[in-house]
Amino acid sequence: MPPRIPFQVELPLPKEGEPSESEFPNPPQPSLEKGGRRSGEISAPAAGEGSQNPSEQPPEAPQKKRSDKPLTVSQLTRQIRMALEGEFRSVWVEGELSNMSRAASGHVYFTLHDEESQVSGVMFRRAASALRFQPVDGLEVVIRGHLGVYAPRGVYQVNTSAMEPRGMGALQLAFEQLRDKLAKEGLFEKSRKRPLPFLPKHIGIVTSPTGAVIHDMLSVLCRRFQGIPVTLFPTIVQGNQAVPALVEGMRVLNTLSRTPPLDVIIVGRGGGSMEDLWAFNDERLARALADSRIPVISAVGHETDFTIADFVADLRAPTPSAAMELAVPERLELEASVQEWRIRLQRGMQQQLRSCRDHLTQAGRQLGSPESGIRQFQQRVDDLDMRLRERWQARVDRTRFALEEPATRLRLLQPSRQLPELRSRVKTLQQQLPKLVKQRLQAQQAQVEQHIGRLDSLSPLRTLERGYSMATTTEGKIVKSRTQVHPGDELALRLADGTVHTTVQRVESQT
Structure with missing residues (x-):
């Protein structure tokens, strides 16, 4: 196909009888036989069709003579594959999708199941790329394909060539x-x-x-x-x-x-x-x-x-x-609209001109003689000058009054006025200082004597003067309990007027 390039469209226009845009026929659909089946294809049997009574057992097939050589797994799988592919060359199966996965190769793997059974399915890349919709888990679909056997796992699967959503067209679902x-x-x-x-x-x-x-x-x-x-x-x-x-x-x-x-x-x-x-x-x-x-x-x-x-x-x-x-x-x-706006603009401009002309006429009447206006202006200037002078003088007076009060306070605070009073206060303090120092020393001495008396009353020496003694070990520890000494230990007894060294003869408990 030669490359298409855009071209400028030149008028006049094409005539009415020219050919219409190309139509592409739909791909042919498989013909349906009576009952809705495709010719040459096998569909799932209807409910009750071909079913057998469970109590009726099929006649036993005549037993063949066992071959001397058993089949290998590969041989058995190959025979099953040939039987399935030969019998189920084209089937239509409906069910619900699950376990959907798309491999890196583009192949699509899935499981098709109903309430009782499930079957594996695979759609290879070429068929999968032709799908108009995206198959997802839970979607009810009808698939067409043939049965095959995946030998490495020994399972049969539906090699799918077409898939349609059930109850909705593929195009509508894809849309x-x-x-x-x-x-x-x-x-x-x-x-x-x-x-x-x-x-x-x-x-x-x-x-x-x-x-x-x-x-x-x-x-x-x-x-x-x-x-x-x-x-x-x-x-x-x-x-x-x-x-x-x-x-x-x-x-x-x-x-x-x-x-x-x-x-x-x-x-x-x-x-x-x-x-x-x-x-x-x-x-x-x-x-x-x-x-x-x-x-x-x-x-x-x-x-x-x-x-x-x-x-x-x-x-x-x-x-x-x-x-x-x-x-x-x-x-x-557009031309009618432009004409309408042109008329409206002209009317607006004319109205604006009339309004401006009226304003000029009124202003001319109010203006009057220029000399009269100049005299009024001069009078206005004189009035403003007088008011300005009055306000300036009032402000100067307020400033002068505001400055006089601090000046008076400064004069009262001059050092020459405060020196006599300060000298008198210093002289009085000099006279009172020895007396105040003496009084303070006496008060402090009384407090010291009071504290000495309290400390003296709490001194252990006062207790010793009343006839008590204080025992200490050779290490200088005060003996407070009989458990601290044993017979033969040397003790020092502190009395009010000296110390007596003695040896323990026995230790008795107070009863």
């Missing part, structure tokens, strides 16, 4: 999963939405170059405001190659260097089924719209169609034609 993911990232927040220019100078369009969509948008542009340049990035809008082409269109228009520069981009296509519009639900396109430095209008399908691109774009238009109406104002309406 909701991506919507919730991008919403958590804040890509839908109103704070991210940028305002569109009032009158764009250059419009970029990413859509199919053929069909009614581009024709309708250019028709609306010519009708509303002809002359605004348009740059179209031609691209397919559905199919496997649509998303890379749309993302490339956003990248090219965001980096396009033209004069005047692009200031709004419209991304859109006509209506169709959810499968037809699926390119606008792709995460890659959503992030390209979010990263655009130019405001984006999403115009996909009809008013009832909602895509991820609508949530991410700065503005959603219900149809491509409405997108151009939102991007470009009506020239006639």
Whole structure:
């Protein structure tokens, strides 16, 4: 496919009979036989179908003659694998997903279970990459595949080639999963939405170059405001190659260097089924719209169609034609509005001029003769001069009075006035000093004698004078108890008038 490049759209517009945008047929679906089964496939039996009475035992198979050589584990596993793969070449199985894990190789491993049983499953990278939704634990699904045996562990598994959510289409589930993911990232927040220019100078369009969509948008542009340049990035809008082409269109228009520069981009296509519009639900396109430095209008399908691109774009238009109406104002309406504002401005200016003229006339009447005004001004100056002099004199008088009181106090505090009084006080103190010293000494002496008397009354020597004695050991320790001495110990008895040295003959307890 040759590379697509944006090109300037030149009017006149394409005619009504030109071919519409390309449609891509859906991939063929397997035909259903009567009863809802795919031809050549095996599905789980309905409830009660093919069931046996537990009491009825199947007839015993005729016993074969045992081979002389037993099978190895690998041989047994290989035979089981051949039997399973030959019998269950294509099966549809429904159940609940659990133990979901995606290996680094891209393979997806899971367990499919119901209330009574479970089976392991694997979806290899090629099939897993084709899933439109994200399989998670707890999701009810229907899988298609064939039975196989994983020899290293000796377990059978469903090698899955297709998976559909039960009760909800894969596209709807993928849409909701991506919507919730991008919403958590804040890509839908109103704070991210940028305002569109009032009158764009250059419009970029990413859509199919053929069909009614581009024709309708250019028709609306010519009708509303002809002359605004348009740059179209031609691209397919559905199919496997649509998303890379749309993302490339956003990248090219965001980096396009033209004069005047692009200031709004419209991304859109006509209506169709959810499968037809699926390119606008792709995460890659959503992030390209979010990263655009130019405001984006999403115009996909009809008013009832909602895509991820609508949530991410700065503005959603219900149809491509409405997108151009939102991007470009009506020239006639603008001209009428400008004319209305011109009339209102002229009226306002005329009213303002009349008001200013009236003010000038009134001011001229109030002004009168210049000489009269000068005399009034001179009289005003004289009055202000007189009031200024009076206030200045009053302030000087207040300052003089405030200074006289401290001066009087300073005069009273002169040293020459205080010296006689101080000399008299010194002379009096000199006369009283010996007497006061004597009185203080007598009082202190009396206190000392009183303390001596108290100490003397507590002295042990006074006790000895009353006939008592104090015994001490040879080490000088005072004997306070009989347990401190033993017969033969030498003691010193302190009396009031001397010391007697003695030897202990015996020790008796006081009874």
